[in-house]
Amino acid sequence: MSRIxxxxxxxxxxxxxxxxxxxxxxxxxxxxxMSVMEMSHRGKEFMEIATTAEQDLRDLLKxxxxxxxxxxxxxxxxxxxxxxxxxxxxxxxADYCNTGSWSKKAIAEGKRYGTVNICxxxxxxxxxxxxxxxxxxxxxxxxxxxxxxNETIGGVEFDGLPDTGDIPLxxxxxxxxxxxxINVSDFGIIYAGAQKNVGPAGLTIVIIxxxxxxxxADSCPSMFNYVTHVExxxxxxxxxxxxxxxxGLVFQWLKEKGGLDAMAEINxxxxxxxxxxxxxxxxxxxxxxxxxxxxxxxxxxxxNADLDPAFLAEAKQAGLATLKGHRSVxxxxxxxxxxxxxxxxxxxxxFMNDFASRNS
Ligand SMILES: *Cc1c(COP(=O)(O)O)cnc(C)c1O
Numbered sequence: 001m002s003r004i005x006x007x008x009x010x011x012x013x014x015x016x017x018x019x020x021x022x023x024x025x026x027x028x029x030x031x032x033x034m035s036v037m038e039m040s041h042r043g044k045e046f047m048e049i050a051t052t053a054e055q056d057l058r059d060l061l062k063x064x065x066x067x068x069x070x071x072x073x074x075x076x077x078x079x080x081x082x083x084x085x086x087x088x089x090x091x092x093x094a095d096y097c098n099t100g101s102w103s104k105k106a107i108a109e110g111k112r113y114g115t116v117n118i119c120x121x122x123x124x125x126x127x128x129x130x131x132x133x134x135x136x137x138x139x140x141x142x143x144x145x146x147x148x149x150n151e152t153i154g155g156v157e158f159d160g161l162p163d164t165g166d167i168p169l170x171x172x173x174x175x176x177x178x179x180x181x182i183n184v185s186d187f188g189i190i191y192a193g194a195q196k197n198v199g200p201a202g203l204t205i206v207i208i209x210x211x212x213x214x215x216x217a218d219s220c221p222s223m224f225n226y227v228t229h230v231e232x233x234x235x236x237x238x239x240x241x242x243x244x245x246x247x248g249l250v251f252q253w254l255k256e257k258g259g260l261d262a263m264a265e266i267n268x269x270x271x272x273x274x275x276x277x278x279x280x281x282x283x284x285x286x287x288x289x290x291x292x293x294x295x296x297x298x299x300x301x302x303x304n305a306d307l308d309p310a311f312l313a314e315a316k317q318a319g320l321a322t323l324k325g326h327r328s329v330x331x332x333x334x335x336x337x338x339x340x341x342x343x344x345x346x347x348x349x350x351f352m353n354d355f356a357s358r359n360s
Contacts, residue, residue, distance in 0.1 A: 053248030199247030301331035
């Protein structure tokens with residue numbers, strides 16, 4: 001059996017050690033005589049899996065006690081609605097920063113529930129940077145400020161955070177959560193679809209400060225009200241149990257690797273060598289401003305786009321899969337989340353150099 005290096009943006013690679021552990025435990029989890037998929041979410045076995053996973057995530061991110069951690073369904077896209085449904089009513093307006101495709105989706109959804117102010121945008125430079133924080137125009141009436149710290153499609157990542165004073169910062173961290181340490185207290189809400197850097201699809205992580213729970217309008221569907229999930233401890237309805245379990249195995253794997261400080265070092269090194277390979281070969285290019293280049297999603301284009309199909313076909317032959325860029329930007333994109341081993345990045349670089357010299 002051989003596993004490919006899969007550069008998919010999501011669902012993405014999982015650590016092989018995690019999949020092997022899940023395989024060992026598949027038929028009989030810890031002597032329970034059943035697989036995790038078959039367990040009651042309220043039974044003592046699954047409760048143990050659930051509480052351990054939450055504690056491990058809290059340990060990894062050093063989540064303060066005044067934040068709740070929720071394990072929900074609906075994907076990050078549902079949070080585009082849930083955030084305004086729960087918070088917008090406080091003042092009727094919110095600030096959104098527009099850094100690309102995912103910001104735009106969050107903005108479009110936010111507009112359904114109140115006034116959206118675009119406090120900053122990098123659209124005029126085709127989303128190749130994050131707007132300078134000094135130039136942001138924040139409203140004192142905003143109920144929150146929404147950002148997308150890593151734009152998965154454009155490969156644009158925040159370098160630092162804007163100062164929003166007392167106004168809570170809400171962050172869609174779908175493609176950057178757990179890639180490095182963060183200071184959770186800088187945020188009011190952090191949310192992330194799991195299928196990029198956490199675990200399998202079907203699970204959405206929400207980390208929310210206590211004081212932001214409880215302001216949803218009466219008309220808010222109860223399954224979209226954070227109160228329901230806080231009071232129900234993420235079991236107001238049947239949670240995505242198997243994805244929760246697998247995310248828990250990923251958290252344990254991250255702890256064994258040395259936690260998020262260790263991951264940050266590895267991730268930075270992986271990204272730096274790939275960007276170097278792009279910058280040092282005129283066959284390839286990446287348009288993103290250096291300080292805003294994503295550690296997780298690395299888009300690049302070939303100087304001659306006619307060679308794209310050959311590049312993709314030969315890469316696949318070499319065990320390097322899913323490198324095609326998003327349809328909205330074209331070219332290539334290598335997603336190199338935590339589970340992509342450094343050897344995978346090395347193999348890609350070697351292939352890129354080789355392909356360039358054969359086709360120059
Ligand atoms: C993938 C992604 C989403 C959408 O996530 P779903 O879980 O599919 O809804 C939203 N935001 C960002 C930044 C993403 O990368």
